Amino acid sequence: MHVAVEKGAGEGKSFKEYVDFLADNHYVPPDGKTWVDHIRTKANEANHAIVLMSKGEADDLITFTEMLLRLVYEFKHRLSATDPSS
Numbered sequence: 001m002h003v004a005v006e007k008g009a010g011e012g013k014s015f016k017e018y019v020d021f022l023a024d025n026h027y028v029p030p031d032g033k034t035w036v037d038h039i040r041t042k043a044n045e046a047n048h049a050i051v052l053m054s055k056g057e058a059d060d061l062i063t064f065t066e067m068l069l070r071l072v073y074e075f076k077h078r079l080s081a082t083d084p085s086s
Contacts, residue, residue: 003027003072016040027072035064 004018005011007027019040023033039061045051053061 003068007072015043022068028068029071032064039064 001015001018004013004021004027007022007025009018009021013021019036022028023036028036042053042057042061
């Protein structure tokens with residue numbers, strides 16, 4: 001939600017709308033929509049009930065979240081920081 005709002009989505013939307021915003025605006029790789037939907041589903045479950053995830057599920061969610069944050073915040077700046085022509 002915070003990433004989507006920072007990138008231009010309006011406030012007060014549903015989590016699904018934020019996920020769709022990130023996918024529709026190419027912050028998620030084209031084949032990553034399935035991952036985003038998986039994260040949305042798991043997050044929605046966690047918001048409505050205390051559900052313990054398996055270690056594998058937790059690892060998957062953390063790995064995808066890390067990838068999303070790196071794509072949005074880190075990789076865009078990494079090349080320009082090392083390229084003297086930019």
